[in-house]
Amino acid sequence: MMKQVAFLVCLCSVGTSQALEITGAGSTAAAPLYTKWQEAYAKKTGIKSSYQSIGSSGGIKKISEGAVDFGASDAPMSVADLNKKNLLDFPTVISGVVPFINVHGIKAGELRLTADILVGIYSGKITKWNDAAIVHENPKLALPNQTIVPLARADGSGTTFTLTDYFSRVNPEWKQKFGTNFTIAWPSNVVAIKGSADLVANLKKTPGAIGYAEYAYVIENTLNYTLLKNRDGRFVKPDASSFKSALAKSDWEKTGNFEEMLTDKPGSGSWPITGGTYVFIPRVTAKPEQTAEAVKLFTWAFMAGDEIANSLDYIRLPDLVQARVFREISSVVDTKGNRLVVPINIKQ
Numbered sequence: 001m002m003k004q005v006a007f008l009v010c011l012c013s014v015g016t017s018q019a020l021e022i023t024g025a026g027s028t029a030a031a032p033l034y035t036k037w038q039e040a041y042a043k044k045t046g047i048k049s050s051y052q053s054i055g056s057s058g059g060i061k062k063i064s065e066g067a068v069d070f071g072a073s074d075a076p077m078s079v080a081d082l083n084k085k086n087l088l089d090f091p092t093v094i095s096g097v098v099p100f101i102n103v104h105g106i107k108a109g110e111l112r113l114t115a116d117i118l119v120g121i122y123s124g125k126i127t128k129w130n131d132a133a134i135v136h137e138n139p140k141l142a143l144p145n146q147t148i149v150p151l152a153r154a155d156g157s158g159t160t161f162t163l164t165d166y167f168s169r170v171n172p173e174w175k176q177k178f179g180t181n182f183t184i185a186w187p188s189n190v191v192a193i194k195g196s197a198d199l200v201a202n203l204k205k206t207p208g209a210i211g212y213a214e215y216a217y218v219i220e221n222t223l224n225y226t227l228l229k230n231r232d233g234r235f236v237k238p239d240a241s242s243f244k245s246a247l248a249k250s251d252w253e254k255t256g257n258f259e260e261m262l263t264d265k266p267g268s269g270s271w272p273i274t275g276g277t278y279v280f281i282p283r284v285t286a287k288p289e290q291t292a293e294a295v296k297l298f299t300w301a302f303m304a305g306d307e308i309a310n311s312l313d314y315i316r317l318p319d320l321v322q323a324r325v326f327r328e329i330s331s332v333v334d335t336k337g338n339r340l341v342v343p344i345n346i347k348q
Helices: 031-045 056-065 079-085 115-122 132-137 158-170 172-177 196-204 215-220 240-248 288-304 306-311 319-329
Strands: 004-011 021-026 048-053 070-073 087-102 149-153 191-193 209-214 227-229 274-282 340-347
Touching: 021 031, 021 056, 021 288, 031 048, 031 215, 031 288, 031 306, 048 056, 056 070, 056 158, 056 274, 079 087, 087 158, 087 196, 087 215, 087 240, 087 288, 087 319, 115 132, 115 149, 115 158, 115 227, 149 158, 149 196, 158 172, 158 209, 158 274, 191 196, 196 209, 196 215, 209 215, 240 274, 274 288, 288 306, 288 319, 288 340
Parallel strands: 021 048, 021 070, 149 191, 149 209
Antiparallel strands: 004 340, 070 274, 087 209, 087 274
């Protein structure tokens, strides 16, 4: 069935120029999705775009400097920082940060981990796979007397931000010592690696390793993910259902407060390390044509890009959340205070 949607974004009167190219940078976790969206959008419109997968903090830095048309991060920015940097942000999809392992004989979804175990591993307190705490949760598994090699991101990573936000919520000692951030001064037992792709590659060749990445990387690379015990005491697997369950326990739909993290949400089916991925654009733009094209790209993605998102194992935003996003991006103005008028007609 063909669906036709007409959507009007209130931005200033800007003509579309085929010579324009949209530039973006940031999140490595969202890179597969944004690249595919850009490719599909170019085929539909002829508007070319590029994306640098440099990590969330790098994306925020570039959009803050005006070096790209949009930045991307797997963590939201505070309202105070958005105002300071003259930016607005909006989520594009949701997903989850997923622990995965390289332990001989242990298949995907077999190992059960709790928050205390995961924090213990990354803080250097749990160092063997047959530690009593792990055995207690996995009495039926033959866990080896093998050293655990925790792998983590060395670069400014939104995935790390989401993981450490979860750690800080469930473990006061972690919160006090390490806190929540894009980069962490990891303990000496942790091997820090730049980029999600390289972390995955290193895990595959490191016996006894454990790492973390956004769900799409886990599925794409058929990694041996773990189950996690959530706030309600249930062991859950990472998938669309458990991510949606966590989102449903947030106020995103009610208030549009996208600064709210989705970690450690209640609900028997909720994945405890759920998170969104975000795009940043100027609130007052000195480059109205480029900003308008960036807005059109993501509006098209919301209205016609679901199939691509689903194929890459990202979870689309509910309609009410998308409506709040549209309301937010319609507030963008040029330096003279004029809103751009960008008509978007989408056929699917």
